[in-house]
Amino acid sequence: MARRTLDVYTEWRGGTCRVKWWSGEYHANDRKRFESLGGFTDEDEAFKHGLDMLSEIRRGDHVANRDGATLMTDWLDDWLDGMDHAHLTEKGYRSKVENHIRPYFKRTTVAEIDVLAWRAFRKHINKKVAAGTAKNVMMVLNMVLDDAAPRLIKASPVERTKQRGKYQKKTKRERKRDMALEAVEQLARNAETYFGYAGYVFMWTMACTGMRPAELYALTPDYCYPNWPASDPRTDPDEEERYEEEAERYGKGEGLMPAIRVERQVQHEEGELRCFPPKYGSSRTLVIPPFLAEMLEKLLTSHDREWVFTAIEGGCLGSVAFDSKYWRPIADGEPAREGERVRRPRAAMPAVSSFKGRRLYLIRHGHKAWLDEDGHSRIAVESRMGHELPGVEGTYSSVTVAMERAIMKKLQERWESLQERLSRPES
Known part of the structure; x- marks a missing residue:
């Protein structure tokens, strides 16, 4: 027996249960836009998930399925268009995006970039370019992912805790001499x-x-x-x-x-x-x-x-x-x-x-x-x-x-x- 409220309901399809919940938005014909998730074997668990999604929507930290499915390359376009920095700063950010970030994530959705994907990219860029350049590339990627939350992802996957893995010495500072x-x-x-x-x-x-x-x-x-x-x-x-x-x-x-x-x-x-x-x-x-x-x-x-x-x-x-x-x-x-x-x-x-x-x-x-x-x-x-x-x-x-x-x-x-x-x- 399917469970139903005004904004959440469940339905059985084959041997699994699917829950639908109102996204808080409307279609062009004024009908409510629903989101859904299937694969549940317990109807109560499915219904509870729908209620949790409604709570997230009310709190303002819910990510719609269609937003989470946004391709990284599309989000990069939006992010670059929204920049408002000095000329050279924007030029530098665009260079990092076009030469390193976009090619690596071109077939990836924003929601697919979790902390493991973030670490994998860090490892990749550290091997590919000099330490100073890698640091700047990661800085830009971190800003891109931070700005994606909570619109496209619930939280940024950027890891800011103590570094894990093998120790890497900080970039060596340029040696200076007294100016005589x-x-x-x-x-x-x-x-x-x-x-x-x-x-x-x-x-x-x-x-x-x-x-x-x-x-x-x-x-x-x-x-x-x-x-x-x-x-x-x-x-x-x-x-x-x-x-x-x-x-x-x-x-x-x-x-x-x-x-x-x-x-x-x-x-x-x-x-x-x-x-x-x-x-x-x-x-x-x-x-x-x-x-x-x-x-x-x-x-x-x-x-x-x-x-x-x-x-x-x-x-x-x-x-x-x-x-x-x-x-x-x-x-x-x-x-x-x-x-x-x-x-x-x-x-x-x-x-x-x-x-x-x-x-x-x-x-x-x-x-x-x-x-x-x-x-x-x-x-x-x-x-x-x-x-x-x-x-x-x-x-x-x-x-x-x-x-x-x-x-x-x-x-x-x-x-x-x-x-x-x-x-x-x-x-």
């Missing part, structure tokens, strides 16, 4: 040999500001000393108070501090070089020491181009594959280019041992180390690097004029100490 002033000077001289005075000033600007490479590529004269802040476009009406404060604090003149304003970075999107806000929205003002202020003024006097640091052909450094074409010979060294057939002859560039084979970005890391060595306050250091301090410290602290003048002073002292050493006759 002499090393920066040699990089600057090599850069001048490679792409002119803009190269020399570029290296010292990065070393003394910690700007990210893409922020340096995007620097324009209107945000650079000696033009800024008088030349600031002032495009945001909500920032009028900041504009006025900056005019009283920075610039060229007695009592003012020379500074650069970081407002954008350049990145490629759809095959074109475009400007975006700085990483993490980290717009900031960076005071610079007097020696660098003089360099920048001299550089801007020498040209009237769109960018402060121009490439060999005069365009933006962001469009010339800077890391491979410019940075590698500057850091690793290159013999002289001579002869009638050489289009652009240039002198030899000696290798800079502390940067040979290493990333340009380490100059930014070196700037942070200089600030720490000089004992500047944490709020001044992190603000300069474009980071936000969490908690009470970040809420109550602010960068003062005295803090900025201390940074300028210490950076100038570093430069003067280098010039003193370079001017000594060799023994």
Whole structure:
């Protein structure tokens, strides 16, 4: 005898019992949409299962059969369409999905990905790619599965308990070396040999500001000393108070501090070089020491181009594959280019041992180390690097004029100490 209520009922088919329950939804003809599960041998057990499903629906954590049957590849499409991140972040997420996650799960439903399937994929990706890449791929997969709950699955299968299985050592951290002033000077001289005075000033600007490479590529004269802040476009009406404060604090003149304003970075999107806000929205003002202020003024006097640091052909450094074409010979060294057939002859560039084979970005890391060595306050250091301090410290602290003048002073002292050493006759 079948059991029935308004929203749950059982029925026998052959030797097994099936239970149906109302999903809480209606068909287009206003009839109730039911879900079902068969294979029960005990009618009371089947009826109880139907009541449990109704309870889940009322609590809002029920997953409909048709939702659980969603293919992973369809859910990935929805997930990617719903992203709202910075350009490079979205580009990175899409790359991980299309190159690794989608091919592996292309015939799998979301509901089929349990903790065992998750572990199997982790094992697969750890064997296939480098540790750093695997970690990033797993991070994206975890977000995809977390966002699927409770719509497509009741709970995310992502395992966040203590790691099981064989021990795996954490990714080895990149070994860093102290950034010596002499090393920066040699990089600057090599850069001048490679792409002119803009190269020399570029290296010292990065070393003394910690700007990210893409922020340096995007620097324009209107945000650079000696033009800024008088030349600031002032495009945001909500920032009028900041504009006025900056005019009283920075610039060229007695009592003012020379500074650069970081407002954008350049990145490629759809095959074109475009400007975006700085990483993490980290717009900031960076005071610079007097020696660098003089360099920048001299550089801007020498040209009237769109960018402060121009490439060999005069365009933006962001469009010339800077890391491979410019940075590698500057850091690793290159013999002289001579002869009638050489289009652009240039002198030899000696290798800079502390940067040979290493990333340009380490100059930014070196700037942070200089600030720490000089004992500047944490709020001044992190603000300069474009980071936000969490908690009470970040809420109550602010960068003062005295803090900025201390940074300028210490950076100038570093430069003067280098010039003193370079001017000594060799023994």
